[in-house]
Each structure stands twice: as C-alpha cells, then as structure tokens.
Amino acid sequence: MFKQQGSFRLIGLITDFGSRGQHYVGAMKAVIKSIDKHISVIDINNNISPFSITEASFIIYYAVRDLPENSIILCVVDPGVGTERKILAVETENNILVIGPDNGIFSLLCVKYKIRRIFEITNKDLYYKSGKAISSTFHGKDIMAPVAAHIAAGCEIGLVGKSIRINDLIIDNKIGHAEVIDSNLIGAVILYQDEFGNLVTNIEEKDIEDCLSRYKNITLEGSNNSIRVVEKFSDLDKDEIGLLKGSSELMELTMKNKSAAHELGLDPSSKIQLKFH
Amino acid sequence: MFKQQGSFRLIGLITDFGSRGQHYVGAMKAVIKSIDKHISVIDINNNISPFSITEASFIIYYAVRDLPENSIILCVVDPGVGTERKILAVETENNILVIGPDNGIFSLLCVKYKIRRIFEITNKDLYYKSGKAISSTFHGKDIMAPVAAHIAAGCEIGLVGKSIRINDLIIDNKIGHAEVIDSNLIGAVILYQDEFGNLVTNIEEKDIEDCLSRYKNITLEGSNNSIRVVEKFSDLDKDEIGLLKGSSELMELTMKNKSAAHELGLDPSSKIQLKFH
Amino acid sequence: MFKQQGSFRLIGLITDFGSRGQHYVGAMKAVIKSIDKHISVIDINNNISPFSITEASFIIYYAVRDLPENSIILCVVDPGVGTERKILAVETENNILVIGPDNGIFSLLCVKYKIRRIFEITNKDLYYKSGKAISSTFHGKDIMAPVAAHIAAGCEIGLVGKSIRINDLIIDNKIGHAEVIDSNLIGAVILYQDEFGNLVTNIEEKDIEDCLSRYKNITLEGSNNSIRVVEKFSDLDKDEIGLLKGSSELMELTMKNKSAAHELGLDPSSKIQLKFH
Numbered sequence: 001m002f003k004q005q006g007s008f009r010l011i012g013l014i015t016d017f018g019s020r021g022q023h024y025v026g027a028m029k030a031v032i033k034s035i036d037k038h039i040s041v042i043d044i045n046n047n048i049s050p051f052s053i054t055e056a057s058f059i060i061y062y063a064v065r066d067l068p069e070n071s072i073i074l075c076v077v078d079p080g081v082g083t084e085r086k087i088l089a090v091e092t093e094n095n096i097l098v099i100g101p102d103n104g105i106f107s108l109l110c111v112k113y114k115i116r117r118i119f120e121i122t123n124k125d126l127y128y129k130s131g132k133a134i135s136s137t138f139h140g141k142d143i144m145a146p147v148a149a150h151i152a153a154g155c156e157i158g159l160v161g162k163s164i165r166i167n168d169l170i171i172d173n174k175i176g177h178a179e180v181i182d183s184n185l186i187g188a189v190i191l192y193q194d195e196f197g198n199l200v201t202n203i204e205e206k207d208i209e210d211c212l213s214r215y216k217n218i219t220l221e222g223s224n225n226s227i228r229v230v231e232k233f234s235d236l237d238k239d240e241i242g243l244l245k246g247s248s249e250l251m252e253l254t255m256k257n258k259s260a261a262h263e264l265g266l267d268p269s270s271k272i273q274l275k276f277h
Numbered sequence: 278m279f280k281q282q283g284s285f286r287l288i289g290l291i292t293d294f295g296s297r298g299q300h301y302v303g304a305m306k307a308v309i310k311s312i313d314k315h316i317s318v319i320d321i322n323n324n325i326s327p328f329s330i331t332e333a334s335f336i337i338y339y340a341v342r343d344l345p346e347n348s349i350i351l352c353v354v355d356p357g358v359g360t361e362r363k364i365l366a367v368e369t370e371n372n373i374l375v376i377g378p379d380n381g382i383f384s385l386l387c388v389k390y391k392i393r394r395i396f397e398i399t400n401k402d403l404y405y406k407s408g409k410a411i412s413s414t415f416h417g418k419d420i421m422a423p424v425a426a427h428i429a430a431g432c433e434i435g436l437v438g439k440s441i442r443i444n445d446l447i448i449d450n451k452i453g454h455a456e457v458i459d460s461n462l463i464g465a466v467i468l469y470q471d472e473f474g475n476l477v478t479n480i481e482e483k484d485i486e487d488c489l490s491r492y493k494n495i496t497l498e499g500s501n502n503s504i505r506v507v508e509k510f511s512d513l514d515k516d517e518i519g520l521l522k523g524s525s526e527l528m529e530l531t532m533k534n535k536s537a538a539h540e541l542g543l544d545p546s547s548k549i550q551l552k553f554h
Numbered sequence: 555m556f557k558q559q560g561s562f563r564l565i566g567l568i569t570d571f572g573s574r575g576q577h578y579v580g581a582m583k584a585v586i587k588s589i590d591k592h593i594s595v596i597d598i599n600n601n602i603s604p605f606s607i608t609e610a611s612f613i614i615y616y617a618v619r620d621l622p623e624n625s626i627i628l629c630v631v632d633p634g635v636g637t638e639r640k641i642l643a644v645e646t647e648n649n650i651l652v653i654g655p656d657n658g659i660f661s662l663l664c665v666k667y668k669i670r671r672i673f674e675i676t677n678k679d680l681y682y683k684s685g686k687a688i689s690s691t692f693h694g695k696d697i698m699a700p701v702a703a704h705i706a707a708g709c710e711i712g713l714v715g716k717s718i719r720i721n722d723l724i725i726d727n728k729i730g731h732a733e734v735i736d737s738n739l740i741g742a743v744i745l746y747q748d749e750f751g752n753l754v755t756n757i758e759e760k761d762i763e764d765c766l767s768r769y770k771n772i773t774l775e776g777s778n779n780s781i782r783v784v785e786k787f788s789d790l791d792k793d794e795i796g797l798l799k800g801s802s803e804l805m806e807l808t809m810k811n812k813s814a815a816h817e818l819g820l821d822p823s824s825k826i827q828l829k830f831h
Binding site: 016017018019020021022023024025026027029030031033034037041050051079080081082083135136137138141142 | 287289291295296317319320321322323324336339340342343344345348470471472473508509510511512521522523524534
C-alpha cells in the first residue's frame with residue numbers, strides 16, 4: 001500500500017507547459033511548498049507537445065520505472081480543463097500514485113503495470129485555498145497540485161473521492177500495445193521523440209521475437225528503409241537505421257549520433273508498420 | 278512584516294537566460310546553496326525573452342500570487358548590467374520580497390500589490406565572496422543571488438542598503454494598466470505569450486465590464502477578428518478567438534487547442550485595441 | 555580532500571538531453587533520490603548540443619567555479635555509451651568531484667584546475683539496483699547517477715574503482731588553450747554560445763595582453779569585423795562587436811543587446827583567429 005505519513009515524499013511533474021509556460025510549473029511548485037515545505041518536487045518532463053495524450057502516456061510509464069516507492073507523479077496534460085472530464089488518482093501495485101485528468105494519459109500505465117486502486121478526485125476540501133474560487137483554466141494548480149501535496153503530507157488517498165473501476169477509465173488501446181497485423185507485419189505507434197531524434201515505439205522485444213526467428217530482413221512499410229535490430233548505438237553503421245531496446249524497455253528507431261526522426265520523417269503519434277521478410 | 282529567521286525560506290528564480298544559459302541559473306543556485314544549503318530554490322521562469330522588461334513584469338506579478346508568504350523572488354532580467362542602474366529589494370504587504378534591477382520590471386507589481394518597503398541594495402558585505410572582485414557582466418550571481426540568500430538565511434532586509442520611495446522606481450505605466458481610449462475602445466499591451474499561444478493582456482475583467490454591458494460585439498482593431506468573452510477554453514468553437522480571464526486573473530486572447538498568437542500575428546509588447554460595438 | 559559523510563551533499567547535472575529528454579534527467583534524479591532522499595540535486599545545464607564534447611568541457615569548467623566545496627558534478631554527454639570508453643571520477647584540489655565518460659569532456663577542467671585524484675569507475679556494487687542488468691544505452695542513469703549518489707551518501711571515492719593517472723585521460727588540447735600562431739595572431743575555439751548570442755572563446759585575458767600593448771586594432775580573420783576589447787556590455791556602441799571577459803573569466807565575443815553569434819555566423823566548435831594590427 002502507498003504509505004504517506006513518515007514515508008518518502010517526492011512529487012514528480014509531467015506537463016505540456018513548455019519553456020514559455022515554466023511559470024505554470026513554478027506556480028504548482030509554489031502551491032505544493034505552501035502546503036508542506038518539506039515535500040521534494042522534481043521535474044520529470046514539462047516539454048510534452050501541447051495536448052499530446054500519447055506522449056504523456058509514455059512519460060508517465062517511463063517515470064514509474066525509476067521513482068522510489070511512495071512517490072507521486074502529477075501529470076497535467078489537460079486539454080479538457082474546465083469540462084466534465086474526471087481527475088483521477090491511480091495507484092500502482094509498486095506503490096506509485098499518478099494524479100491527472102482522465103483523458104487517456106493512463107493508457108500505457110494500465111497495460112504495463114498492475115493497478116491497485118483508482119479514485120476520482122472530488123473532495124473540495126483538498127483543493128487550492130479551500131473556499132476560494134477554483135479557476136476553470138488551470139486545474140493543475142488549483143486541484144491536482146494541492147491534492148498531491150496533501151497526500152504527500154499524510155492525507156489518506158481514500159479521502160480524495162470515491163473509488164472507481166479500471167474499466168471506467170478512458171484508455172486508448174492503440175497506445176498500449178503494438179498490433180500483429182499479419183504473421184510478418186507489426187503495426188505500431190511512435191510514442192515519443194527525444195532530443196537526439198530517437199523514436200520510441202510501443203513495440204516490446206517479445207512482440208518481434210517470433211518474426212526475428214523466422215525472417216532476417218526488416219523494412220519500414222511505405223519506405224525503402226532497411227532496419228537492423230541492434231543492442232547499442234555503436235553497433236550501427238553511419239546512416240544505418242536501428243531498432244534497439246531503449247532505456248524505456250520499449251523498442252526505439254534510432255541512428256548513430258544522428259536523428260532517426262529527421263531521417264524517417266516520423267514524429268510522435270505517427271503510425272508505422274514493420275515488415276519482416 | 279517579512280520574517281527571515283526560522284520562517285519558510287524559498288527563493289523563486291525569474292531570468293532571461295533561456296535553455297542555452299541554464300548554467301547561469303545553475304551558478305546562481307550554487308551561490309545560494311554555498312551560503313545556506315537549506316534554502317529551497319525553485320525555477321519560476323527562466324525563459325523570458327532576452328531583455329524583455331514587459332515579460333519580466335508579468336512573471337513577477339504572476340509568481341507573487343501563489344508563493345507562500347516569506348518567499349523571495351529573484352528576477353535577473355538585466356540588460357543594463359554594469360551601468361549605474363540600481364538593484365532593488367521590494368517588499369509587498371503580503372510578505373513577498375522581490376529582488377531585481379530597477380529597469381521597469383516592478384511596473385505591474387507596484388500597480389497590483391501594495392508595497393510595504395523598498396531598499397536599494399548597496400551593502401557589499403552581502404555580495405559574492407565579499408572581498409573578491411564583482412563582475413560587471415553577471416550581477417545576478419555576484420550581487421542579487423548572495424543578497425537573496427543572506428536574507429533567506431536570516432539577515433535583516435534593512436541591512437541591504439538605504440530605504441527608497443516608490444516614486445523613485447522606474448515604472449512603465451503602459452504595462453500596469455489597460456487604457457480607456459474611448460467609451461467603446463480599450464487600448465492594451467500583450468504582456469506574455471505562453472507555449473499554447475495564449476496571449477496575456479494587461480486588461481482586467483473590470484476594465485471591460487461597462488463596455489460588455491452596453492455592446493455585444495468585440496473586434497480587434499486593425500483586423501477583422503471577432504472576439505467572444507468566454508469562461509473556459511471549451512466554450513470556444515474551432516477557429517474562434519476568445520477573451521478569457523486566465524489563471525493570472527488578467528484577460529487572455531485564446532483559442533481552443535490552437536495558438537491565438539499565431540492566428541493573430543501578435544507577440545509580447547504588441548499594442549492592441551479592443552473595439553466594442 | 556573531498557569529504558563525503560556529514561559534509562554538504564549537492565549534485566549538479568550537466569547533460570545533452572535537452573528539453574525533449576528532460577525525463578532522462580528526471581530519471582537520474584529519481585535514481586539519486588532512491589539512494590538517499592536528502593541529496594540535493596540541481597540542474598547545471600541540460601541543454602548541451604547533442605554529443606558536444608566542447609560545450610560539455612566548458613560547462614564543467616564553468617560549474618566548478620561557483621559550486622560549494624564537496625559538491626559533485628555529473629556530466630552525461632556520452633556519445634560512446636555502450637562502447638569500451640571509461641567512466642571517470644575526477645577530483646579537483648578545490649574539492650569538487652566530476653563524474654563522466656572519458657571522451658574529452660575533462661579537457662578544460664584539467665588545464666584550468668589542479669587535479670588531485672582520478673578513478674576509473676568499475677565497481678558494479680555501486681551501480682543501479684546492483685544485480686539487475688545495466689542498459690547499454692543509458693549509463694548516466696544506470697552507472698553514473700547511482701555512483702554519484704553513493705559517494706554523496708558517504709561511500710569513499712576510492713571504492714569506485716582503481717586510480718588512474720591524468721596522462722591516461724582523453725584530452726583535446728585544442729579546447730584547453732588558445733594558440734599563439736604568430737606574434738600578432740591568436741587562434742582560438744568557440745566553446746559555447748549562450749541564449750543572448752554571446753560566444754565564449756578559450757582565450758584568457760593574459761593570452762592577449764601582450765598583443766594589446768603593441769597593437770590598437772583587432773580583426774577577426776576571414777571577415778572585416780573590427781573588434782574592441784571592453785569591460786562591460788554597455789561600453790559597446792550599437793552594432794559594434796566586443797571582446798570582453800565574461801563571468802567564466804574567459805574572453806567572449808559579444809554585442810550590446812544583440813546576438814554576436816548571429817552577426818558573425820559562428821557557433822560552438824568554430825575555429826577563429828584574432829589578428830592584431
């Protein structure tokens with residue numbers, strides 16, 4: 001169980017506020033520190049592309065892997081702010097609590113991790129300066145940050161609102177899994193593009209093991225690009241495109257000291273098909 | 278009164294150092310931590326456009342709203358570094374202390390908040406490694422950061438230098454207030470553009486209440502763009518331009534999941550006129 | 555000697571992960587906090603150009619100057635990750651420990667600071683979740699961050715691996731020093747370009763003192779740009795190019811409130827020659 005009081009209290013932030021919206025992140029930190037100055041807050045990634053549910057899903061999944069137990073992830077990628085969309089607190093079995101809007105951002109988390117409990121956040125007593133008006137444009141600061149801070153400060157998770165079932169969450173199945181289209185054709189989605197131009201896919205190593213045992217060539221459908229499965233960047237030749245298990249444990253399209261994204265003309269949310277032959 | 282010793286000690290940073298100048302921010306944090314390792318430092322916004330007094334004014338104003346009492350804001354947007362411009366410590370009645378150069382960055386703060394005291398920072402004993410030469414290119418690190426750290430660590434504010442009057446500050450009146458040009462014409466300035474392309478103006482809700490009660494249409498002068506006052510992003514139709522009270526409590530030009538800045542061709546410091554008819 | 559236990563424990567991060575790779579930085583922070591939640595972590599500069607050894611060398615040098623004694627710098631600019639390149643812990647005589655790959659990033663540090671000891675990091679007991687597989691794509695998280703955290707938490711430096719000699723390091727001599735090509739010609743390298751467009755060179759003030767005493771004009775070879783040595787930005791006229799001792803104590807090409815990089819068409823790693831006449 002997620003332990004609050006006395007246990008480690010770290011909040012990691014994921015937003016699409018970007019460099020120009022760094023003060024929105026700063027305001028969330030200020031609100032958290034106002035509630036409990038001893039809470040430690042770290043930036044996970046505040047440069048999600050505006051409104052990108054796909055990227056947010058990936059970064060939540062990525063962050064859960066390395067955070068210490070009893071950490072909270074606060075993900076404010078919230079194009080529906082001000083509408084009736086729910087705000088959720090999702091607790092994994094490895095004791096990470098993820099707080100964010102119910103718009104699909106939990107799609108990868110719910111596939112890759114066992115979920116223990118989910119609550120819909122509705123308890124106004126835990127909102128920003130309870131009593132004051134809550135904005136209809138920035139629930140990250142007015143609702144999610146203070147709720148996260150109160151939990152980090154010892155408030156029981158169950159107090160945030162009523163428990164809901166995982167089936168009630170908005171899940172985008174295209175994000176969670178690569179798809180076996182044919183015995184030699186895998187359909188996948190680009191989840192993220194990093195600064196080096198590496199393209200993280202939703203393909204797991206096991207998804208292609210069978211194909212790899214039967215075929216020796218891989219091509220990206222719709223292009224002539226031949227792809228080689230490698231273990232590390234340095235295995236690649238200049239201008240060669242590789243498929244490699246990245247630090248996310250998902251397969252990445254990559255090049256050696258060069259941008260695969262630029263070379264292939266792909267970006268997050270792009271659909272791809274890998275043909276084995 | 279701003280309480281130092283024993284009270285909460287948080288310093289929030291605002292600079293125009295940008296992503297390529299992150300090490301300048303890092304150096305200020307290093308200096309602060311050298312003076313007192315227990316001071317908590319958060320980034321407010323280090324991506325102010327180079328030398329933009331207007332943007333800095335807005336971000337200072339924005340940050341004051343959410344920081345806990347007895348926090349310090351350190352704003353290093355300082356195109357005049359090395360000249361005779363003053364460095365100030367401005368204390369608000371809600372117990373936030375803002376330290377920065379006297380170049381107009383306090384323009385919005387002094388209009389929106391009651392100011393209790395202002396000091397000109399001149400006490401060299403509080404500068405970086407007192408005794409060593411102070412650079413003429415980076416007073417953020419050599420003067421402002423150490424002074425902020427000493428105050429956070431318990432030094433009385435009054436020791437930084439002599440008290441000065443608010444009338445001695447450089448204030449840009451165009452920043453502080455929107456202007457009633459005519460009974461149906463409001464002149465305003467774009468204070469900031471965020472990553473989503475929202476354009477924060479210096480118009481307050483009350484500035485347009487009267488016009489809104491008398492007219493039903495709003496147009497941006499010099500364009501054919503019709504503007505609708507809304508409460509939240511989702512009230513807008515696709516491609517419609519809205520005017521909405523943002524989380525800053527100032528009115529923002531906005532679009533639904535789209536960049537108003539790009540659509541309107543406006544950016545910070547642009548002057549606009551809203552015509553009601 | 556670098557003191558671990560009980561002394562100040564601050565880790566400063568330098569990476570080329572950029573805004574899109576902020577979650578890699580976040581993961582390193584998560585790993586550090588997992589080992590010891592009391593370690594303080596600050597960003598020095600995570601926006602090094604991808605794979606730029608030259609920029610990394612400069613930022614390491616820059617950071618060492620202001621960090622408190624007994625701080626650790628963790629520099630993950632590591633194009634050779636997964637190859638046989640060494641990972642080092644380099645201790646300066648002013649008690650800063652720098653951890654990073656042996657690929658030339660220590661080139662400026664070893665010239666400008668006295669080095670006390672150097673160790674090659676090989677002790678797998680200090681790696682990430684000892685026992686688990688170490689990735690071949692992200693040693694910053696799996697090796698360097700946990701080793702840094704263990705040292706900050708009190709582990710003796712000597713336990714990381716065997717001591718090596720400074721002569722065994724990869725050093726790029728072009729980075730460390732400007733070169734006297736002729737009695738009136740200085741060859742130099744652009745080490746860094748900041749957000750304002752200032753270009754930091756590897757020229758020290760003393761490198762040009764002699765020339766300055768003998769000649770009164772300076773020109774950038776291959777262009778007609780005349781250059782004036784000044785003390786502060788405000789000494790420059792509009793459109794004039796200055797050479798000024800920056801906060802790094804190295805000479806910078808600069809303009810007044812304008813980008814010298816843009817004006818001169820130079821960027822990091824560019825070679826330049828200053829002709830005195």
